[in-house]
Amino acid sequence: MSGEQVVDLIPAMRAFARRFCPIQDDADDLVQETLARAISSMDQYQEGTRLKSWLFTIMRNTFSTNYRKRQREIIGIPAGMEDSLTCPATQEWLCQSKAVRDAILKLPDAHRDVLIRIAVLGESYDETAALWGCPVGTVKSRLSRARERLKAELGETAH
Numbered sequence: 820m821s822g823e824q825v826v827d828l829i830p831a832m833r834a835f836a837r838r839f840c841p842i843q844d845d846a847d848d849l850v851q852e853t854l855a856r857a858i859s860s861m862d863q864y865q866e867g868t869r870l871k872s873w874l875f876t877i878m879r880n881t882f883s884t885n886y887r888k889r890q891r892e893i894i895g896i897p898a899g900m901e902d903s904l905t906c907p908a909t910q911e912w913l914c915q916s917k918a919v920r921d922a923i924l925k926l927p928d929a930h931r932d933v934l935i936r937i938a939v940l941g942e943s944y945d946e947t948a949a950l951w952g953c954p955v956g957t958v959k960s961r962l963s964r965a966r967e968r969l970k971a972e973l974g975e976t977a978h
Contacts, residue, residue, distance in 0.1 A: 825857070828871055835875055839882045853878040865951075922972035930965035937962055 832853065836846035856877050857864075864873060867927075923931055935951075936942045937958075948955045 824870055825854070825874070828874060829854075830876060831871060832878065835878060836882075839878075844899075847880060849878060852885075853881050856881060918973060924963055924969055924971050925972055930961050930968065933958055933961040934965040934969070938966075 830852065833846060836849040836853075837843070837887045840846040840849055843848050853874060855872055860877070864870075896940065923934065926934065933947060933951075936947045937944065944955045948958045
């Protein structure tokens, strides 16, 4: 099989692809995919086999595979799923998040940093204590005071 023989068969392949795909662009895509698969499978081509038949078989199999894939695809939204795609309005959360941010900014630096590292970033007490060069108890105390001040700032009472 030579590249020249394959190139000579492209018009026939385009005509055959039109049997599967009435839209010319889809037919051209099918020919292109067929040629790509044929090139990658050249080692499987056996001399003496009709090249045209071999290429047409690859095209038919390619079309069948793509057709089966398209049948499994869901177009649009499945029934009953539209209700789960909505989300509640975020205005209230936006107002609350601004209030929390403002309250955090009012905390003393040491309390704010400990609160952010542990409560927001998820660092451990030990990591934070090592970073600050202080005992773990100091970190726990600062975090507790930061939480209490934050609650007071937000108008929440301790339970």
